[in-house]
Amino acid sequence: MGSRRGDLPPGPPTVPVLGNAHIFPTKQAHVQFTQWAKVYGDIYSLMVGDQVMVILSNPRLVQELLDHRTATTSDRPPVHILDVIAHGLVVPMMRYGELWKDFRRVLREILSREACARHLPIQRAEATQLMYDLLKQPENFFTDIRRYSSSTILSAVFGLRCPRYSDSYISRFFTVQRDLSFIVGPGAIPPVDIFPVLKYVPERWASWKTMAKNIKKVHRKLWYDLLDVIEKRVVEGRRQGCLMEDIWDNQEQFNFNREKMAYIGSNMLEAGSDTTSMFLQSFIAFITAHPEVQRRAQAEIDDVIGPSRSPSFEDWDSLPYLQAIVKEVHRLRPITPSLIPHRTTADERLDQYMIPKGSTVFVNVWGINYDPAAFDEPEKFDPDRFLRSEFGTRDGADDTGRRHDLVFGCGRRFCPGMEFATNSLRINTMNLLWAFNFGLAKDDAGKPIPIDLNDMTDGLLLTQNPYKCVVEPRSQRHADIIRTNYAAARGLFAQFEQELTPDEKKYVEEW
Numbered sequence: 001m002g003s004r005r006g007d008l009p010p011g012p013p014t015v016p017v018l019g020n021a022h023i024f025p026t027k028q029a030h031v032q033f034t035q036w037a038k039v040y041g042d043i044y045s046l047m048v049g050d051q052v053m054v055i056l057s058n059p060r061l062v063q064e065l066l067d068h069r070t071a072t073t074s075d076r077p078p079v080h081i082l083d084v085i086a087h088g089l090v091v092p093m094m095r096y097g098e099l100w101k102d103f104r105r106v107l108r109e110i111l112s113r114e115a116c117a118r119h120l121p122i123q124r125a126e127a128t129q130l131m132y133d134l135l136k137q138p139e140n141f142f143t144d145i146r147r148y149s150s151s152t153i154l155s156a157v158f159g160l161r162c163p164r165y166s167d168s169y170i171s172r173f174f175t176v177q178r179d180l181s182f183i184v185g186p187g188a189i190p191p192v193d194i195f196p197v198l199k200y201v202p203e204r205w206a207s208w209k210t211m212a213k214n215i216k217k218v219h220r221k222l223w224y225d226l227l228d229v230i231e232k233r234v235v236e237g238r239r240q241g242c243l244m245e246d247i248w249d250n251q252e253q254f255n256f257n258r259e260k261m262a263y264i265g266s267n268m269l270e271a272g273s274d275t276t277s278m279f280l281q282s283f284i285a286f287i288t289a290h291p292e293v294q295r296r297a298q299a300e301i302d303d304v305i306g307p308s309r310s311p312s313f314e315d316w317d318s319l320p321y322l323q324a325i326v327k328e329v330h331r332l333r334p335i336t337p338s339l340i341p342h343r344t345t346a347d348e349r350l351d352q353y354m355i356p357k358g359s360t361v362f363v364n365v366w367g368i369n370y371d372p373a374a375f376d377e378p379e380k381f382d383p384d385r386f387l388r389s390e391f392g393t394r395d396g397a398d399d400t401g402r403r404h405d406l407v408f409g410c411g412r413r414f415c416p417g418m419e420f421a422t423n424s425l426r427i428n429t430m431n432l433l434w435a436f437n438f439g440l441a442k443d444d445a446g447k448p449i450p451i452d453l454n455d456m457t458d459g460l461l462l463t464q465n466p467y468k469c470v471v472e473p474r475s476q477r478h479a480d481i482i483r484t485n486y487a488a489a490r491g492l493f494a495q496f497e498q499e500l501t502p503d504e505k506k507y508v509e510e511w
């Protein structure tokens with residue numbers, strides 16, 4: 001146990017029993033994955049006990065294995081704690097099989113391009129509130145963005161918006177997110193997936209089991225409460241067109257019982273909320289730290305849109321420099337820098353190596369995006385690289401298998417929410433640059449406080465840790481248009497505010 005077979009991809013030396021488990025990175029894994037790629041190559045392996053982990057750091061290899069051989073590379077490694085907490089109903093970590101196919105079929109249908117087009121009005125209206133919030137409380141931009149992304153998903157999925165960061169559903173959701181990230185994070189519970197025998201330690205010696213039970217209770221209560229909102233609305237004839245009402249209406253056709261319905265809603269919320277806000281938080285950090293890029297993007301926006309109206313969705317195609325900025329932020333801050341691992345269900349050969357059935361495969365997006373053989377000065381924030389070449393790569397770079405949407409995953413596990421997410425990113429990046437100047441905050445002595453772009457979160461999802469910046473409207477005219485648009489959006493919001501508490505309603509009236 002722990003040793004590496006001769007036909008596997010190379011990797012760091014192993015020790016008996018543990019293999020490489022003792023050096024498997026528990027923090028910023030993508031950074032270590034990238035360092036090892038420099039030593040062992042674009043395909044290498046790690047042994048964790050007797051489990052094989054393969055790390056791919058080259059787009060051609062990713063395409064060959066995960067995009068082309070999807071029948072045998074679409075499973076996920078087991079995560080016992082999610083079986084306990086969520087009965088295995090968390091789609092991003094769900095094992096490949098009939099249950100996953102049932103969920104995926106529904107997600108494909110309700111997150112299709114046409115379905116997402118139906119939700120554009122509320123996405124736009126929520127984005128208007130984001131601008132309005134930034135006008136009124138610019139110092140809270142970090143949480144304003146998080147409110148935006150969660151409220152947008154809650155609105156589209158449950159027809160239920162949260163006008164405030166502290167509103168009940170949204171804050172219950174954030175608690176659930178925090179608990180879940182903690183318990184699936186490194187070191188929170190013993191390594192039960194590597195040593196399954198640990199699952200059978202009685203609860204009196206395994207406090208993590210009590211913790212998991214408590215988290216499960218809070219989770220299920222939230223998801224079932226949200227489902228009750230939908231049921232009540234449908235029964236009382238107050239439908240408002242959200243995604244969960246579609247699922248409710250088609251539950252037989254979808255083969256969905258109450259539990260599956262409760263969890264599919266939660267899946268969209270969990271997978272779609274922080275991913276979107278984290279991108280926008282990184283985006284603002286980069287444009288604040290690079291004022292010359294910000295000014296040039298604003299000049300482009302002014303040419304196309306001007307100060308007399310706010311951006312419309314259709315403007316996106318006329319803004320090549322902004323498109324290049326968004327690509328560059330995706331390159332430098334991929335939200336999931338090692339994606340979510342896939343697992344093989346048959347032996348596969350890749351180049352000269354064997355990848356045995358049951359291997360866990362990580363895509364080292366970070367290493368691919370920071371590869372000096374592909375990108376000139378890969379650490380540099382340089383949106384122009386995407387104007388010079390399709391993928392931002394240097395002359396003569398090998399682009400086999402390279403694609404813009406790798407940050408959204410591979411093969412059959414490709415993110416089903418990409419369309420929804422992309423719409424949000426387009427609307428908000430246009431709005432933010434049209435409406436505001438983002439500048440460095442100043443300390444008490446009036447000295448600018450630089451943003452440390454290397455101060456990033458640790459965990460499955462990657463963004464900047466909270467930072468300070470000054471957010472100011474670009475002119476009185478811009479501010480007036482934001483206020484007018486927010487007032488106009490109130491009509492649409494009303495359909496999503498049926499279930500607000502009296503306190504929340506009062507807030508909306510006074511805000």
Ligand code: HEM
Binds near residue numbers: 111342
């Ligand atoms: C910037 C925003 C987003 C990014 C970067 C992102 C990225 C990803 C990635 C990398 C995966 C894993 C793909 C793989 O395993 O190969 C994934 C899976 C998933 N995403 Fe997204 N996502 C975003 C937004 C969303 C949104 C808005 C939703 C839903 C409304 C969503 C729903 C899901 C679901 C349900 C899965 C699991 C798919 C499966 O395992 O079959 N995501 N996403």
